[in-house]
Amino acid sequence: MTALAAGSVGVTAPAAAPAVSSAFGLRIITGLVGVLLAVLVSGFNENVTKVAMPDIRGAMGIGYDESTWLLAVYSATSISAMAFAPWCAATFSLRRFTLCAIGAFLLLGVLCPLAPNVSVLMLLRTLQGFAGGALPPMLMSVALRFLPPNIRLYGLGSYALTATFGPSFGTPLSAWWVEYAGWQWAFWQVIPLSLLAMACVAWGLPQDPLRLERFKQFDWRGLLLGMPGLIMLVLGLELGQRLNWFESQMIRIFIVGGLALLVLFFINEWSHPLPFFKLQLLKIRNLSHALLTLAGVLFVLLAVIKIPSSYLAQIQGYRPLETAPVMLMVAVPQLIALPLVVALCNLRWVDCRWVLATGLGLLALACVLGSEVTSVWNRENFYALQAIQIIAQPMAVIPLLMLSTGSLNPVDGPFASAWFNTVKGFSAVAAGSVLQVLTVNREHFHSMMLVDRVGNSPLVSSGVDLARRVHQQAMVLSSSDLYLCMAGVAVLLIVIIPFGPTRIYPPGTAVGAVK
Incomplete structure (x- = not known):
């Protein structure tokens, strides 16, 4: 796998361009589009089943506890697969492994409603x-x-679509399937795009030979430690809020046991000759900074999707389809905004670190404006915030991809892919759990404060009316607090930029790192 080689400090002379397949052209582009479609469909599938879960539960007679497990196990196994897939692709060939993964994903989606x-x-x-x-x-x-x-x-910008376009578009798509199609199509919606993705990959990507000799150095110990460790930790985070976190023995086992297994996993990876994760790469400042910042950016991006959706549903009584225009306002323009940001970062005189800082600053601005939310806000009031995010989101993600891949030797590409994707998947789950905890705690805090202030106010006609008004206002104040918290996270990520990454030039120009 090719990437640019760059030093960690100082200025280096331009390096020779890495080898690229001579067959680059329409076929490679088609293959890339096919993989992109498959990745987007995978993300849509998770969102659709989350929104459609009440319908699925009613049709299949599933209890609430079982439904939470259904969502949790999908997230847990999905993230664990991200960690080990690059090794499998290098061993069985990128084309063969991708086709098998899409085919299995499609077949299992067909079988789920049955x-x-x-x-x-x-x-x-x-x-x-x-x-x-x-x-x-x-x-x-x-x-x-x-x-x-x-x-x-x-090409990396197409990957960024999975962090910006995918989550924002997934919710409206989910609402459409729930509203207009049968519950089975919550699973079957993967069929058409998965078939198209398989056709594009089969025609577009070249076939590499098998490299089964890699099994002679297979990291069995790493697999047996890392996979269950990741699965346990993700299950603990996904189910923690429902089971009251460490009050539950199961959650204690999942989180403590998962962390212990992961510590042993990383100790093993440090010295293994063919590891799944190359810990030595974390010495590269740009990669370490990109991974850390990615976790924070995903936290903010998840919040700016969840807060408006939750507010409109609980305060204004919006159904998912009525919330869809708010999400689509960010999602659809990403198809234009992302290439524009890539073109900006591709200019040699543009420092992508300051593109990153600008994107984070715009996210912070949107969150500060969102903190002014009141109980009379409706869908139209969120449009201005969403308009800022159209350009802010790609400006916060594209530079991270550039920083994380531009400081690597070509042979380290698969390890960087494992790091980046696993951190991306795990951070999304951790961010969701933290957001749940913050939401519940702030709602409880504001409810208690409001009850203490209101008491037996003569302005409240009944206890039921008081409870409703207190709950509504607590939700509004909690939404405001969450927006301010996200603004603080974005500002913190800006503050660490001067102390973290070094200058990276666009691929194909001068290569180096400049303070």
């Missing part, structure tokens, strides 16, 4: 999580390996 009971459905969703999670690393691999240096950033 499951006779919840146990079978749980098994199918677990396996589908593995298949879906194996796809995002393949997108980054294709972009880094096959695209020429002068357009490589555009």
Whole structure:
């Protein structure tokens, strides 16, 4: 896998362009589009089933507890697959492994609504999580390996769609399937785009030979430690709020046991000759900074999606389809905004660190404006905030991809893909858990303060009316607090930029790192 080689300090002379397949052209572009479609469909599938879960529960007779497990096991297996998929692609070939992953994902999606009971459905969703999670690393691999240096950033920009366009578009898509199609299509919606993705990948990507000799150095100990460790930790985070966190013995086992296994996993990876994760790469300042900042950016991006959706549903009584225009206002323009930001970062005189700072600053601005939310806000009041995010989101993500891949030797590409995708998937789950905790705590705090202030106010006609008004105002104040918290996170990420990454030039121009 190719990437630019760069020093960590100082200025280096231009390096020779890395080898790129001589077959680059329409076929490679088609293959890249096919992998992109598969990755987006995988993300949509998770969002659709989350929104459609009440319908799925009613149709299949599934209890609430089982439904939370269905969502949790998909996330857990998906993230664990991201960690180990790059090794599998290097061993079985990128094209072959990608086709198998898409095919398995498609087949399992077809079978899910046909499951006779919840146990079978749980098994199918677990396996589908593995298949879906194996796809995002393949997108980054294709972009880094096959695209020429002068357009490589555009390929990475397609990967950025999974962090900006995907989550924002997934919610409206979910609402459409729930509103207009049968509950089975919450699973079957993957069929058409998955078939198209398989056709594009089969025609577009070249076939590498098998490298089964890699099994002679297979990291069995790492697999047996890392996969269950990741799965346990993600399950603990996904189920923690429902089971009251460390008050539950199961959650204590999941989180403590998962952390212990991961510590042992990383100790093993440090000295293994063919590891899944190369910890030595974290010595590269740009990669370490990009991974840390990525976690913070995903936290903010998740919040700016969840806060308006939750507010409009609980305060104004909006149905998911009525909330869709707010999400689409950010999602659809990403198809234009992302290439524009890539073109900006591709200019040699533009320092992507300051593009990153500007994007984070715009996100902070949108969150500060959102903190002015009141109980009379409706869908139209959020449009101004969403308009800022149209350009802010790609400006906060594209530079991270440039920083994380521009300081690597070519042979380290698969390890960087494993790091980047696993951190991306795990951070999204951790951010969701933290957001849940913050929301509940702030709601409880504001409810108690409001009750203490209102008491037996003569302005309240009944206890029921008082409870409703207190709950409504507590939700509004909590939304405001969350927006301010996200603004603080964005500002903190700006503050660490001067102390973290070094200058990276666009691929295909001068290579180096300048303070």
